[in-house]
Amino acid sequence: MTAQALWCKRIQAQANIELRCNTVVEEILGEQEVSAVRTLDVASGVRGELAIDAVFVYIGLAPNIAFLDGQLALDGQGRILADNRLRSSRRGVFAAGSIRTATSGQAVGAAGDGALAALAAHEFLRDGDWPA
Template sequence: MEIRDLAIIGGGPAGLTAGLYAARAALNTVLFERGMPGGQAASTERIENYPGFPEGIDGPELAIKMSEQAQRFGCEIIYSDVDKLERQEKGFKITYGENELLAKAVILATGAKPKFLGVKGEKEFHGRGVSYCATCDGAFFRDGTLAVIGGGDAAVEEAIFLTKFAAKVYIVHRRGELRAAKILQQRAFDNPKIELVWHSVLEEVKGGQKVESVLLKDVRTGEKKEIAVDGVFIYVGTEANSNLLKDLVELDANGYVKAQEDTATGVPGLYVAGDLRKKPLRQVVTAVADGAVAVAQVEKYLSSLE
């Protein structure tokens, strides 16, 4: 079986940074990514709070630059799902497709995915008007009317982005004030295409072949109203992509790994970086920091094996 010093699972900002640092440290490294590199950052239209880009940078562009930089130093990227991760005496067996390899150390950087609301019609209309990614699907709704569900940074950022295409965007929030950063709130308030629907939750997504309307409920009065829309974008938080770890480490209620600040999991040789780790702030800047810290810990761990 092929043996590697380090396997990184996940090619978002944390994984790509780990790949860069590991390759520069001359570790025999492989990175697994099941889709396009960049993770959630790659589906963000504009990133304005990452240091070094005073004018901001498109999420996909930043992801490509990170990927190119890691590969320039020799990090090999395999575009594949990892099906199984097993602890063995001399490391970790990784199964991907019909292939296997043994890694002396592993950094998990599989990130998180959008949470589903679980309301009637959400699943049925997923891909037919219900979306969780404005940059992926916004252009399909040119001159349409859209509803964005949520009040945090992601919801408000994506609502603003959607006004590039849509004629009207409703932001539906269960409270009477947004949770997003003040600068984003002000942009939303100043945008003539955006209308705030306060104290309301999504009850149902309705339509025929595609989304035609949403049924909203006022959380104070219980009153329901139906609004005609062409699409619904849902931003109500995330949950961890931690299936590979469920039998190896302790997870919280949302599947996030209770790892230390040094990214150690308690399992020798196994580290977790980026959004997958339970932490107070999930941003590109904290993810790349985790990736660098994790590789420093891997180097110490591999030295202890010699």
């Protein structure tokens, strides 16, 4: 498990949660509604089926940066490097929200970034200042 240790311990302590590490969902099964998932144990290669009533799809954590085409400097996690005015490595380009380095990873932080980036863009258009 790669989550924060506190959350790992809490999950492991829940009697009504069954943990399946090394397991991925290959297919969601069901006609009108979900009835099961087809699973693959990536360590052993064994496939299985698990009857379930619902699926929570937890995706979207990888920053979508392909469109940048290498034009902005990134941090080690592939997020856009930006200073405290959200200025990127390229003059006139700002980075706000979960795409930028040191993101809070929360919607409220992304919303705040939007406001800060708008103010910083206004300052830039007014003064033309940009770090060397």
